[in-house]
Amino acid sequence: MFDALSDRLERLSSSLRSRGRLSDADLDEALGxxxxxxxxxxxxxxxxxxxxxxxxxRVSGDVLTQSLTPGQQVIKAxxxxxxEVLGATPLxxxxxxxxxxxxxxxxxxxxxxxxxxxxxxxxxxQQGRQPYLIAADLQRPAAVEQLRVLAQSIGxxxxxxxxxxxxxxxxxxxxxxxxxxxxxxxxxxGRLAIDKALMDEVRAIAKATSPDYTFLVxxxxxxxxxxxxxxxxxxxxxxxxLIVTKLDYDARGGAVLSARxxxxxxxxxxxxxxxxxxxxxxYPERMASRILGMGDVLSLIEQAERxxxxxxxxxxAGRMMSGTFTLDDFxxxxxxxxxxxxxxxxxxxxPGVTKEMRNAASNVNEDDLNRTEAIVRSMTPKERRxxxxxxxxxxxxxxxxxxxxxxxxxxxxxxxxEMRKMMRQMGSGANPAMPQGMGRMxxxxxxxxxxxxxxxxxxEALGAxxxxxxxxxxxxxxxxxxxKGGRVTPPKQR
Amino acid sequence: MPDLLVRDSAPMPSLVDNAATLNQRLSSSRxxxxxxxxxxxxxxxSSGDLAIVEEVLLRSDVGVTTTNAVLEELKTNGAPDGVTxxxxxxLLNSLGADRxxxxxxxxxxxxxxxxxxxxxxxxxxTIGKLAKRHxxxxxxxxxxxxxxxxxxxxxxxxxWATRTGADIVRANEGADPGSVVHDAIGRxxxxxxxxxxxxxxxxxxxxxxxxxxxxxxxxxxxRSPGQVVETLLVLDATTGQNALSQAREFLAASGVxxxxxxxxxxxxxxxxxxxxxxxxxxxxxxxxxxxGVDDLIVFEPVDFVDSLLxx
Numbered sequence: 001m002f003d004a005l006s007d008r009l010e011r012l013s014s015s016l017r018s019r020g021r022l023s024d025a026d027l028d029e030a031l032g033x034x035x036x037x038x039x040x041x042x043x044x045x046x047x048x049x050x051x052x053x054x055x056x057x058r059v060s061g062d063v064l065t066q067s068l069t070p071g072q073q074v075i076k077a078x079x080x081x082x083x084e085v086l087g088a089t090p091l092x093x094x095x096x097x098x099x100x101x102x103x104x105x106x107x108x109x110x111x112x113x114x115x116x117x118x119x120x121x122x123x124x125x126q127q128g129r130q131p132y133l134i135a136a137d138l139q140r141p142a143a144v145e146q147l148r149v150l151a152q153s154i155g156x157x158x159x160x161x162x163x164x165x166x167x168x169x170x171x172x173x174x175x176x177x178x179x180x181x182x183x184x185x186x187x188x189x190g191r192l193a194i195d196k197a198l199m200d201e202v203r204a205i206a207k208a209t210s211p212d213y214t215f216l217v218x219x220x221x222x223x224x225x226x227x228x229x230x231x232x233x234x235x236x237x238x239x240x241x242l243i244v245t246k247l248d249y250d251a252r253g254g255a256v257l258s259a260r261x262x263x264x265x266x267x268x269x270x271x272x273x274x275x276x277x278x279x280x281x282x283y284p285e286r287m288a289s290r291i292l293g294m295g296d297v298l299s300l301i302e303q304a305e306r307x308x309x310x311x312x313x314x315x316x317a318g319r320m321m322s323g324t325f326t327l328d329d330f331x332x333x334x335x336x337x338x339x340x341x342x343x344x345x346x347x348x349x350x351p352g353v354t355k356e357m358r359n360a361a362s363n364v365n366e367d368d369l370n371r372t373e374a375i376v377r378s379m380t381p382k383e384r385r386x387x388x389x390x391x392x393x394x395x396x397x398x399x400x401x402x403x404x405x406x407x408x409x410x411x412x413x414x415x416x417x418e419m420r421k422m423m424r425q426m427g428s429g430a431n432p433a434m435p436q437g438m439g440r441m442x443x444x445x446x447x448x449x450x451x452x453x454x455x456x457x458x459x460e461a462l463g464a465x466x467x468x469x470x471x472x473x474x475x476x477x478x479x480x481x482x483x484k485g486g487r488v489t490p491p492k493q494r
Numbered sequence: 495m496p497d498l499l500v501r502d503s504a505p506m507p508s509l510v511d512n513a514a515t516l517n518q519r520l521s522s523s524r525x526x527x528x529x530x531x532x533x534x535x536x537x538x539x540s541s542g543d544l545a546i547v548e549e550v551l552l553r554s555d556v557g558v559t560t561t562n563a564v565l566e567e568l569k570t571n572g573a574p575d576g577v578t579x580x581x582x583x584x585l586l587n588s589l590g591a592d593r594x595x596x597x598x599x600x601x602x603x604x605x606x607x608x609x610x611x612x613x614x615x616x617x618x619x620t621i622g623k624l625a626k627r628h629x630x631x632x633x634x635x636x637x638x639x640x641x642x643x644x645x646x647x648x649x650x651x652x653x654w655a656t657r658t659g660a661d662i663v664r665a666n667e668g669a670d671p672g673s674v675v676h677d678a679i680g681r682x683x684x685x686x687x688x689x690x691x692x693x694x695x696x697x698x699x700x701x702x703x704x705x706x707x708x709x710x711x712x713x714x715x716x717r718s719p720g721q722v723v724e725t726l727l728v729l730d731a732t733t734g735q736n737a738l739s740q741a742r743e744f745l746a747a748s749g750v751x752x753x754x755x756x757x758x759x760x761x762x763x764x765x766x767x768x769x770x771x772x773x774x775x776x777x778x779x780x781x782x783x784x785x786g787v788d789d790l791i792v793f794e795p796v797d798f799v800d801s802l803l804x805x
Contacts, residue, residue, distance in 0.1 A: 036558050039552060039557075039558045040557070040558050040559075040735055041735070042555075042734030042735050042736070044553075045549060045552050045553050108732065108757075108760070109614070109616065109757065109785075110613070110614025110615055110616060110730060110757075111614060112613070112614055139785070140650070141649070141650045141653035141654065142646040142647075142649035142650035142652075142653060143646075143650075145645070145646035145649045145650075146644070146645040146646035146647075146649075146650075147645075148646075149645035149646055149667070150645050192757075192759065192760040192761075193760065193761065194760060194761060219614065219730075219732070221612070221730075221733050221734060221736040221737075222732050222733065222734060223555035223732060223733055223734025223735065223737075223762065223766065224552070224553050224554070224555050224734065224762070224763075225555075225731075225732045225760065225761055225762035225763075226732075228760075228761045228762075229732070229760075229761075246612075246613065246614075246698070248698055248700075249612065249698045249699070249700060249736060250698075250699070250700035250736065250739060251734065251735070251736035252735075252736075254734070255734065274613075274643075
């Protein structure tokens with residue numbers, strides 16, 4: 001799924017690069033893929049459509065940023081929108097001026113209400129409160145017993161009696177007041193939203209206890225039906241928010257967005273396991289990434305945006321062209337590449353990276369990179385600026401310092417000088433379209449890497465970094481001349 | 495950004511009456527859901543027709559991949575006798591697996607039905623209902639309370655035993671589920687009980703440890719004199735695409751032979767079982783349609799497909 005999606009997004013990006021703004025056609029294609037992703041995540045169809053319409057409105061006509069492909073830019077906007085929707089109008093639990101604060105839990109059978117009630121009690125206890133549980137699920141056999149066992153394990157008292165759910169709730173509330181408990185949690189029986197009698201009953205419980213908070217407990221593996229459930233319970237009970245359970249399953253949890261989308265109330269708590277402590281406040285960011293199911297893509301987008309320091313790259317690029325590229329520049333470049341994590345991953349992200357280059361990058365071995373870095377770091381600053389002074393004894397010292405061999409040092413230096421020669425040729429090639437020249441260099445580098453050890457590890461990736469940096473001079477830093485024909489970098493509108 | 499994404503989403507493309515239970519749906523003689531029916535009988539399908547079919551399938555939790563496959567089949571086959579008929583045929587072809595139930599074991603062995611599934615799908619309730627069914631069919635039944643993890647799970651099963659008149663073997667919470675099942679089979683064998691229904695703890699399908707534990711319980715249950723003749727995966731009809739991975743993992747861990755689709759009396763349609771049967775060949779055998787002891791019926795593909803399409 002992820003691979004297919006990222007491939008499609010990439011195709012999208014290569015065909016669209018030259019344009020300056022996101023067009024409707026770009027959006028159609030990118031959002032079509034996002035639609036599938038959301039549906040696979042169980043977001044309800046109507047919610048998917050409404051959500052995508054909102055995204056479209058948000059990004060339509062946006063200028064393209066220089067660091068991302070159009071496909072990535074759309075994904076980023078989708079992700080931001082998801083976080084915004086999931087995190088809008090957060091609910092902070094406050095306590096009633098006149099205790100106890102009453103919390104009512106409702107939901108379908110099997111959603112996890114009883115477990116959630118106990119977990120919630122433990123959470124309140126951790127907040128320094130004195131919770132009290134009311135077991136008003138008299139429907140399911142042994143539900144009261146289940147709550148008693150769970151409550152005992154966390155040292156919380158449970159009230160119940162074999163009368164009617166409404167009487168249990170009323171009496172329990174009275175008992176909590178008598179005992180001076182400041183939070184009361186009422187567990188109710190699971191019920192179907194279409195079961196009128198049972199929905200009337202839970203409404204009556206709410207009326208009798210006037211809860212400060214009414215939470216719908218919803219299962220993260222729920223499918224399209226989440227909207228019916230959420231809407232029906234909201235209509236009956238005026239929900240304050242949602243508690244999502246079973247987040248330890250491998251479901252993507254689109255039901256959370258569906259429910260959130262139709263009731264307009266926040267998700268407040270999330271349950272992530274069978275243990276009482278597997279329960280916490282809800283974090284929209286995590287959920288957004290999960291629903292979108294593109295965690296890897298998202299983290300790479302983020303890294304690319306954060307760490308690609310265009311100034312550093314552009315300055316080195318300028319020197320590269322003028323033939324004064326030194327091993328220091330090389331180290332700076334290498335550092336940039338490393339900051340972004342795995343080479344293969346980052347190459348996927350870079351605009352203008354060809355398949356050959358990506359293959360070359362994935363051939364780069366982290367160990368080789370480490371060795372190259374160790375060798376360069378074992379040189380003095382003077383040596384790095386002017387490798388020609390490196391005689392036999394210096395090379396022996398460097399080999400020792402980097403725990404490599406003299407032949408490894410020799411090989412690196414030979415490759416570096418060839419690389420520099422190549423750059424100089426290209427820089428003086430009077431080629432008006434430098435980006436293409438850079439691309440060619442990168443391709444040469446890539447081919448070199450495939451042939452064997454022609455270029456030092458990291459150089460080929462460097463070529464790719466250069467290509468994008470030269471094509472998009474951010475500050476005009478260094479001696480790099482601004483070129484026409486590259487992607488422009490207009491200020492971000494938003 | 496407004497809080498509400500959707501104020502009034504389109505009604506579930508289906509039934510005349512959304513609140514109809516499956517029973518009502520099944521007994522309804524009304525025609526197929528209006529929009530599908532309104533599609534003309536031309537063999538060339540318009541993109542509008544396909545969009546409606548897509549919506550019906552997606553909203554029933556059939557899933558994107560299976561929906562696309564069905565749409566492809568529709569396009570290839572065309573719909574000379576109307577889209578509804580063509581769609582119905584494709585879906586019924588997807589539900590062609592053998593649905594027979596094994597209630598007997600080899601000579602000198604006790605047949606065991608093992609119930610597996612994630613938390614909260616209704617395993618224990620299903621066992622209670624099936625106990626009644628077997629008793630009604632004249633078989634003696636012993637329940638094995640193999641869910642030793644969830645608080646009061648054994649109590650819940652015991653209430654079902656009392657309610658139906660089945661025998662039960664249980665142990666304390668935290669006991670080894672394998673040993674409970676072993677004891678139950680020993681007792682069933684000694685007393686010539688006709689069938690053992692073994693409960694297991696609900697477990698998520700993405701935990702190797704929990705699935706390994708389940709494999710072990712199954713091995714114990716299948717050791718002579720026990721013989722596992724059915725391993726039934728209990729699946730909640732409200733479940734979305736995760737049901738497919740549940741089925742895949744439980745199949746690998748415990749050799750699932752059939753599915754019990756529960757909670758089909760709500761508004762959820764359980765369309766994911768079509769994807770499961772197409773991809774993994776696991777047939778649905780029973781359908782749960784309520785909390786009452788008799789609210790469990792044998793799965794009928796025709797009824798299911800018709801209810802999916804809104805007939």
